Amino acid sequence: MAEPGFSGPAIPLARWADRQLRLLAQETGAAAHRELTGQTLLGERGSANGYTINGRISAGVGGSRLMPTRDGGWLALTLLRAEDRALLPALFGHDGFDLSDPDAIAAEVVQHDGAELVARGRLLGLPVASADEVPVSPPVEVLTEGPRRQREAGRPPVVIDLSAIWAGPLIGHLLWLAGAEVTKVESLTRPDLIRRDDPRTFDLINQGKANVLIDFADPAQKAVLVEHIRAADIVIESSRVRALRQLGIDAAALVAETPGLVWLSVTGHGARGEAAGWAGIGNDCGVAAGLSRALADVCGEIGYVGDAIADPLTGITGARAAWTAWREGRACRIGLAMSAIAARALAEERAFDRALLDAELRGWGAAAAGPFPTVPARAMRAPVRAPGADNRDWGLPPC
Amino acid sequence: MKPGTRLKSAACDTEVMVIRCADGEIQCGGAPMGEAKPAEAAPLSADFSGGTLMGKRYVDADGKYELLCVKPGKGSLAVDGVALVTKDAKPLPASD
Numbered sequence: 254m255a256e257p258g259f260s261g262p263a264i265p266l267a268r269w270a271d272r273q274l275r276l277l278a279q280e281t282g283a284a285a286h287r288e289l290t291g292q293t294l295l296g297e298r299g300s301a302n303g304y305t306i307n308g309r310i311s312a313g314v315g316g317s318r319l320m321p322t323r324d325g326g327w328l329a330l331t332l333l334r335a336e337d338r339a340l341l342p343a344l345f346g347h348d349g350f351d352l353s354d355p356d357a358i359a360a361e362v363v364q365h366d367g368a369e370l371v372a373r374g375r376l377l378g379l380p381v382a383s384a385d386e387v388p389v390s391p392p393v394e395v396l397t398e399g400p401r402r403q404r405e406a407g408r409p410p411v412v413i414d415l416s417a418i419w420a421g422p423l424i425g426h427l428l429w430l431a432g433a434e435v436t437k438v439e440s441l442t443r444p445d446l447i448r449r450d451d452p453r454t455f456d457l458i459n460q461g462k463a464n465v466l467i468d469f470a471d472p473a474q475k476a477v478l479v480e481h482i483r484a485a486d487i488v489i490e491s492s493r494v495r496a497l498r499q500l501g502i503d504a505a506a507l508v509a510e511t512p513g514l515v516w517l518s519v520t521g522h523g524a525r526g527e528a529a530g531w532a533g534i535g536n537d538c539g540v541a542a543g544l545s546r547a548l549a550d551v552c553g554e555i556g557y558v559g560d561a562i563a564d565p566l567t568g569i570t571g572a573r574a575a576w577t578a579w580r581e582g583r584a585c586r587i588g589l590a591m592s593a594i595a596a597r598a599l600a601e602e603r604a605f606d607r608a609l610l611d612a613e614l615r616g617w618g619a620a621a622a623g624p625f626p627t628v629p630a631r632a633m634r635a636p637v638r639a640p641g642a643d644n645r646d647w648g649l650p651p652c
Numbered sequence: 653m654k655p656g657t658r659l660k661s662a663a664c665d666t667e668v669m670v671i672r673c674a675d676g677e678i679q680c681g682g683a684p685m686g687e688a689k690p691a692e693a694a695p696l697s698a699d700f701s702g703g704t705l706m707g708k709r710y711v712d713a714d715g716k717y718e719l720l721c722v723k724p725g726k727g728s729l730a731v732d733g734v735a736l737v738t739k740d741a742k743p744l745p746a747s748d
Contacts, residue, residue: 336709336739342655343671343720373656376669376722378707442740495706530707 259292261626262306262616264559265544266566267291269598269605273569277427280576285430285634292628294569298419299560299625301453308556308621314450317536319384319545319555320359326367327384327555329540330358330374340377344370380521380532382541384555388593390523393574397505399584402513409433410579413482414462416491417445419454419535419561420591421519423568424489426458428575433487436463438478439640441652442470448640461635463643466652469500477647478502483511487575491519494529508586515578516586517571524588533591535561542595551611552618559617560625563591570594653678658722659685662694666704666725671718678719680704681727700735702728710736 270291278286298304304312311317317331332338342348345361352358362370367383374381409432414425422437422445429435437459439445444466447455468474479502482488490497490504497504508516518524521533522541533541539562549555571589578585602610641652657670663681670678678685682697704710704721710729711718717731718739729736 339718340671340720343669344656346654346656348655377720493707499705 256290258629259627261624262620263613264292264295264562264626265548265610265613265617266559266562266595266598266602267295268609269602270295270566270569272605273573277569277573277576280573280580281431283431286427289430290628292626293631294423294565295559295562296626296628297457297631298451298454300628301457301630302451304560304625306556306617306620306623306625308554311536311557312560312625317380317534317540317557318355318359319540319557320362322365322367322370323363324366324368327540327545328362328367328370329382329384329537329545330362331380331534331537332358337379340379343377344374344379375531378530378532380534380537382533382537382592384540384543384546384549386541387543388522388541388590388596389528390520390525390588390590390593392590392593392597393570394524394588394590396518396524396586396588397508398586399508399510399514400512401584402582410486410576411484412436412487412489413438413478413485414489416489416519417443418447418491419458419564420567420571420589421489421491421517422447422455422458423565424517424519424571424575425462426460427568427572428487429461431576434463435461436465436481436643437638438465438467441466441468444640456633456637457631460633460637462638463646464638464640465643465647465649466641467649472501474649475501477649479507481647482507482514486513486579487515487517489517489519489571489575493532494518494520494524504586508584512584513579513582514584515575517575518586518588519567519571520588520590522592523590524586528590533563535564535591538563538591539595541592543599544595547599548614548618551614554618554621556618556621558614563595566598567591567594657687659687659719660689661685661725661727662690663696663700664725664727665723666721666727666729667723668704668710668719668729669722671709671720672716673718674716676717676731678717679730679733680725682730683727696727700728700730701726702735704729705738709739711739712736 309319412435661680662683683694
């Protein structure tokens, strides 16, 4: 990277992200979109937090690991929560190994075939992936459609952002950069933990959003949320499909009833069928997309590519899908599958310039054990609202 | 019983995966669960007919048992006649 402020290897697929951003900027006309680069969006989290490139261990907190399986494949398993670790005896069919020891877990993995672990892991709700799988869902899929609405020219979209972590909130952020009025809605009992775990990223992608805290156990508060959803233009959520249904929020029904409502469902592997129940987060979804296999093919060593790379790729893709549907006044529920989005980015980048991509993958592999690329930190444009700071505006109890 | 064992309800469609268990009898809809479905369905007990939810984890008060629902049904889960309750899902930490 020759540009000022950038150093370290190019993040493979940053050029794809860049082209998507150029298209987004054309569609929205937003100056803030023209100023963004793919390397910035893919690299700003790792750069700001001083991550290293760790090969078979994900950059950052290192919660995702690639481990060899009995049949010669590679399994990616992301373990971030104690209650996910508690599922490991069921994954391997016995207990009596140290759940906290990565080497003990790897010793179990190698005694099983990859397909068996992926199938069982997904049944258990663990974020698992095989380096050699093919994503089962389309990257962007219209799941249901509702009545059209004639748009008033010049009015920015009203967005309700129910999502957490990185991909979904980044969609909300990109829409905000184009003038959208965004309200981040968090659950009283399940807030977005990025605020605590990675405040720099949280602030960057949630700045300028109003904040409302909802007690989902209270039917009256849930009714207030549904009322605001009916009045909104775009909804973003990243809940497991069945979790949303179990909360009593029926996305398909709301889209069918509300003219022009655009509903984005951000998922790991798809919003329909069996895949709707699978867990997937940024790094393992990148593996499921074939990125780690692509790295191994050119440099002989497998590893993670980028930092939770499927998240920012999905953020850009989702923003484009939402903006386009909103402009057309088209009510629809759109499923975004992170693994399939990363797989499409890889395929399109290969078609765009295979030699350049392979050179970047080689550069990424050679940078293992070194620092994550540096990108210039984006300046904050607006304050970050405290949890529940805007509850009063929704007529909800203050926090 | 080994962790990872799949058990089927004799009284409804429920299937669970054993995460953790002790020596008690795991039941659904008032009837013992087994690895195979019995030829004849057991009656669904009115006291254990609250239903199971896909993807939910069910636990006992002492933390000795934990079952993951992998197929929902009309019965509810119990061990030796004592109903199990759902374990609340925890939020996800940083994306990784």
